[in-house]
Amino acid sequence: MKSTKAELIPKAFDSKSQEESLYKLWEESGYFKPDNVQKYLENSNKEVQKPFVMTLPPPNANGDLHMGHTCGYSFHDAMGRFNRMTGHPTLLIAGKDHAGIQTETVFTKRLRAEGIDKWDLGREEFNKRCYEFCLNAADNARSQEKRIGLSADWDSEFFTLDPRLTDVIYETFFKMLEDGLVYRDKRIINQCPHCRTALADIDTYHKELPGVFVYMVYPFVDEADKELAKKKFGAEGITVATTRPETMLGDTAVAVNPNDERYKEFIGKKVLLPIANREIPVIADDAIDIETGTGALKVTPAHSPIDFEIAQRHNLEIINVINEEGKMSGKVPERFLGMETIDCSKALVKELQELGLFVNLERIKHEVAVCERCDTPIQPIISFQWYVNTKPLAEKALEALNTGATKVIPEGQQKALTYFFENIQPWCISRQLWWGHRIPVWYSGSKELHDWLMDNPGKTTQDFEKEVGKEAHGSGKVFASVEKPNVDPDWDNEKNLEFEAEQDVFDTWFSSGQWPFSTTTSIGGFDKYFPTDVMVHARDILFWWSARMMMLSLYRTGKTPFHTVFLHGIINAPDGTKMSKSRGNTVSPVELFDKYGVDSLRLWYYSDALPGANAPLREEKIKGNRNFVNKIWNASRFVLMNIDDSELDSIRDRLEKAGFDGERVNANKEHVGKVVEYLSKHQYNLGTEQIREFFWHEYCDKWIEEVKAAIKDEQVGSEKRIELLSELVFLLKENLKIMHPFIPYITEAVWQELVKLELADGILMIQQI
């Protein structure tokens, strides 16, 4: 009867109870830090390869991780572990995102629940409290990142508003301003009247809402035109159609297609804008679709992007009639001032009816852009914002793609990115929020003065005083600096001088677009760790994030920030639809960790969440992976159980001598070679399949069975037993190593069982493949 210590090992691998202590073992080993990996390699006379570095996408500091986050981190970690085990001092830099508008919304609600109004609190106090809130809340996300096994250096973790990063981000802005790449410009923006901020297109989504389509007549000014119109159309004017009648008060033209036979003879004529009683021209523009509506478009440059472009082409006046809160304002008849747009719309329709200029009202459903956070329909309004001229930046990025300095996996997305760079639009980087990096700019005099001067080229501060009726306290020039400046060379009245701080903050992508070099710079490792190696994220933020990182890194450092962008698949609900909170079909990764173990979920990601794929969640596959993980546990247990305690010394000696050869060892080498190749080529699905196939059906089903039969009748301690069991242990260890990047927990757990029997040393994470 054999006596073996290994018989005490439990029958099933209980992932949940072991994951925490295994993670602790890794973390406390210090090998999440590249310097320690380097020391280890040097001490064990291994060749030190160049560092392997990844900066990780920072999740929202105050949220839970979703299936997509843990998917990304699974890939990060497999890459990190593989490189760490092949001679590369490896650094994974994690982060937590301040997430601009989302966090401001969340925290404002929290404050309100405590009975605090953010406006009473003031900006400075709000930001202070929100910062604390985020730092505290970040523990939650961080513990989930650790749970997935992420081998990041937590001492290099950054919150995106960290003052060290801010310095770098501001420098970039100053440089761009100097180089003329940032400028202030008047454009149509998406205004959320509820959140009182400009929104990027990505912060909005489209929703089908009931609306109206109102036809109304703008009468001609000249009697002759009226006559002609009456003959042609049966009305003394031109009929236009709109879904937003309230914007008519800001109309400055009616546009028709130059090829539209109906209106040809009216081009250049004038109509009288009803109610506002303003004469506006009929103009011709190619952008007008003859088929839509009446083929005649009322042009409201201040409140519609298309109209704005038309206005630019034709030098039309721009009249703002809706303010930031979505209320009627500006040059509108007094009775409409302060009205909600919808009320104003109704009132106008009524007045038009009375004037006999109302033609028809259709009730329609149409797609409206709404605020992603609060569902409020956005108001396109015109305002001055800060822009980046992305054209020259995109050219450099294109070059990086074309020369192969950066490549995107999957290939199709590389084409999409190329197309994006080729057709890039100016980038609005200012947001009217409190929560974020304040744009480090001061206006001499006031922001109003500066924008007025921009609006009125050729005019002076004296004109401003006269026409606006306010005193000028500076030249209206812009000063870029963090601290308030105290001199303005263009303003001689020093006593009178005042500076107004820019209140807007940067778009979060402007700061996160600098992530690879802002973080490495801030830990003092720019020279050593930049450029980084691989960027991993889901493909939905390719244009927003990686594109920006490429442009800004090339601008600041002259180098592309990473040689590979790896876009993992998107995890969908089991029925194939998108997971979303509003649909209530989300699945929490933590739930799956608990149920099947982290390794099982990781394996599923590697096999299903491939670049270019949408992976519907398949629990039964994760369950299958759990079975594989358990198989590893039991196979290892069986090998150890076959070793009698009295044989341990001989097997240790045999293992130290190394020099195993023969069929199995060769087959195993070939197997390891294949997996290494798959990992190097980012073919994780093939790697997963390979380790599963090989370990289960070769190592377990063949080798263990063969050895089992061969040693059945052997005396304990016989030469044959020692040789065969030693070989089996050797092969087990080799397999644990190559499987570790995929499934770190189970492999390390087994390794530690080997360590207990002194059949292995140290920790598996740092062993070299």
Place this chain on the structure above:
RNA sequence: GGGCGAUUAGCUCAGCUGGUUAGAGCACCUCGUUUACACCGAGGGGGUCAUAGGUUCGAAUCCUAUAUCGCCCACCA
């Protein structure tokens, strides 16, 4: 409207630069309780690789068209 991609076993998908009987996991069927594991073992069924043409000695793989689906961007008077 523009761009990208997909269509292979019941389900989810592999199949790299064209080459013997097209693969995996899960599901299904049969047999098996031999002291590692039933979260197991042995075996099995199941696919004219969306459709139509073409290139080739040879096509799931390359080309063209069609159909269906998905994603992204732009727009929606």
